Amino acid sequence: MSSIKISYPLMGNYEVAIFYLLSHTFKCDIIHPPKITTRTAEIGSKYSPDFVCAPFKYTLGTMIESLDKGANVIFQMGGGCRYGYYHELQRKILEDLGYDFKLINLISGGKQVNLLKIFKETNLPYHKIKAIYYGLITIKMVKYIDKIEDYIRIHRCFEVKKNSFNQLHQEMLNEMKKTKSLFHLKLIYHKYRRLFKKIKIKKPKNYIKVGIVGELYTLMEPFTNYQMEQLLSDMGVSVKRFTDVTYLLFKKKYKVKKFLKQHLLKYRMGADALDNIYHTKYLCEHNYDGIIHMKASFCTPEIAAMPIINQIAHEYKVPVLFFSMDMNTSETGVKTRLEAFYDMLEMRQK
Amino acid sequence: MGIPKALHYYYYKELWEPFFKKLDIDLIISPDTNPVMLDNGTKLVPDEMCLSMKLYFGHLVYLADKCDYILIPRIDRFDNDNQTCTNFLAIYDLASKLFDTKILNFNIDNDNNMRGGLFKIGKELGFSSKKVTQAYKYAIAYYKYSLKQKEIEQSNKLLSDRKKVLLISHPYNTYDSLIGKPIIKLFEDNDINIIYCDAFNIQKTNTLALKLSPNLYWKYSRDQIGSILLSDKVDGFLFLSSFPCGLDSLVNELVMRKLNKPYLNLVVDDNTSLAGVETRVESFIDVIN
Known part of the structure; x- marks a missing residue:
């Protein structure tokens, strides 16, 4: 390989953090993965097996697009369900398509792989101390982004001037790209937190609160859920979501232990199914008006969780709306169902 | 009970x-x-x-x-x-x-x-x-004895002169009377021996599977696909899975890309008609013969 160019499949706004980390640790070109579009989805599903879950198709599509842009090293994450096995099939598919590249998987079978060994094998020029330092900054950055986005989801629906939240959010992300040090990052965060709190909002007396639970990729990548959160905000619904990268990486371990002590379920159910069941219970107990459950179609752990979520919601008499997102789900269909759900919630409130 | x-x-x-x-x-x-x-x-x-x-x-x-x-x-x-x-x-x-x-x-x-x-x-x-x-x-x-018996039976089958097809599928699909049985019968009616992937020595297939897919971490899939390397005398491969099996969707696809013999991939769901399957099986048998 003459010159190394790194790329990665993207998810939500974390692209900022990942790009920041990679561009500072590796002394080589980093290629921005192109934003997911309908074309990405089309390419992805063309080369994927038929009944694999949707994230496989999206990430494969992004990989092909960034390989076309000239990348030759690609990072892929992995998780607890079949996500951990994606990389092997994706590598084979791409090799069969004639691409010359390396695919590096970070987590396999729920276990972290030995990164140092892999970096050595692949001859990636990296700086050890820098990697640790910028790794810390990136972790902090992700935490800040999650905190701000949580605030945005809850308050965006009350904004007086349209798009004021989104604009400021974009400005913050742009500024975070130029972070110089840990302290600088903290300054940025506090500055924008103040600015966000200053945005004019008009909170009505009665408003609808909805909790979103479900499969992580569909929740966090706005393209795959048809900007569901934005749609809800436009309707004037305040949204609560638990799953974000901070939760998955740092909080989940402790939460799951706590959850298991409550004896609603006896065992862990794979991926985030258990968390979602308990979050549903939390939402029901805290007077949320409705719950939206989202997943990519054929997501095995979530399918098993659905009947239990349904049962809990039935006990507390809270309505649930199930979405199963696929390439072929139409945006209008999603919108119609969402509007009907909203109307129902509104009528219940009266 | x-x-x-x-x-x-x-x-x-x-x-x-x-x-x-x-x-x-x-x-x-x-x-x-x-x-x-x-x-x-x-x-x-x-x-x-x-x-x-x-x-x-x-x-x-x-x-x-x-x-x-x-x-x-x-x-x-x-x-x-x-x-x-x-x-x-x-x-x-x-x-x-x-x-x-x-x-x-x-x-x-x-x-x-x-x-x-x-x-x-x-x-x-x-x-x-x-x-x-x-x-x-x-x-x-008793368990160990019956596994041994199965293995011996299998090795006899592998030595026979008839045409053989290796069936790669989870046992709960293979032996189910709605999913696997009718399909196996189709093959046997056409005078083709079915080799079952679960009748091999599990320890052997489990480790061999890593040759085909080094990062595979599902036990039952490993037991299954390892059998491919143990049966180089078969004439074709038959993949049978239930819709939408999470493991098979990835593993079978990967394995199929590495085979150099004819194979057939059958996915059964709750309204699959046997007539459609029959046509595909017959054309597959023609390929083998």
Whole structure:
């Protein structure tokens, strides 16, 4: 390989953090993965097996697009369900398509792989101390982004001037790209937190609160859920979501232990199914008006969780709306169902 | 006590049946799958769940009012590189929410094994540990013996001169009377021997599988695809999976890309017609011949 160019499949706004980390640790070109579009989805599903879950198709599509842009090293994450096995099939598919590249998987079978060994094998020029330092900054950055986005989801629906939240959010992300040090990052965060709190909002007396639970990729990548959160905000619904990268990486371990002590379920159910069941219970107990459950179609752990979520919601008499997102789900269909759900919630409130 | 004739049963029937018989427990094993069970199962769980799980819940519906206990184990993993299907993790909790019948349950993961599980159940039913030990020893001997028998039978089959096809599929699909049986019959009517992938030595296939796919961490998939490397005398491969099987969707696709012999990929779901399958099987047989 003459010159190394790194790329990665993207998810939500974390692209900022990942790009920041990679561009500072590796002394080589980093290629921005192109934003997911309908074309990405089309390419992805063309080369994927038929009944694999949707994230496989999206990430494969992004990989092909960034390989076309000239990348030759690609990072892929992995998780607890079949996500951990994606990389092997994706590598084979791409090799069969004639691409010359390396695919590096970070987590396999729920276990972290030995990164140092892999970096050595692949001859990636990296700086050890820098990697640790910028790794810390990136972790902090992700935490800040999650905190701000949580605030945005809850308050965006009350904004007086349209798009004021989104604009400021974009400005913050742009500024975070130029972070110089840990302290600088903290300054940025506090500055924008103040600015966000200053945005004019008009909170009505009665408003609808909805909790979103479900499969992580569909929740966090706005393209795959048809900007569901934005749609809800436009309707004037305040949204609560638990799953974000901070939760998955740092909080989940402790939460799951706590959850298991409550004896609603006896065992862990794979991926985030258990968390979602308990979050549903939390939402029901805290007077949320409705719950939206989202997943990519054929997501095995979530399918098993659905009947239990349904049962809990039935006990507390809270309505649930199930979405199963696929390439072929139409945006209008999603919108119609969402509007009907909203109307129902509104009528219940009266 | 009832055992549903689905999923785990096909893996461990030679272990469980003698164990519980030795303890003098009345075993009710649900009959072969019939369309009524499929119907019951489909009504109970979400439509997107895989066909084999729907059948499992169909069997549970059949058993629910006929016995005092139902055996529903939760088999998670044997070690980190030998995990099972994600659906298997959820079976117990799902069943305990959907049915009122008492459930006998044990768990297999990094810290617990099959022996511990069966001992736990023996104690729960009120047997002395001496009796349980006896029963377990008997059962495990029988289990090993039957595996050996299967292996010998298989190696004889491999030596025969007839055309052979290796069937790669989970045992709970292979031996199910709705999914696998009719398809196997089609092959046998056409004078073709079916080699079963689960009749090989499991330890051997499990390690061999890593040659085909170095990062595979599902035990049952590893047991299956390892058999491909042990059967170089077969004339073709038949992949059979239930729609939408999470493991097969990835593993089979990967393996198929590495084969250099004719293969057929059949995916069965709850409204597959046998006529369509017949046509595909016939053309596949023509290719082999």
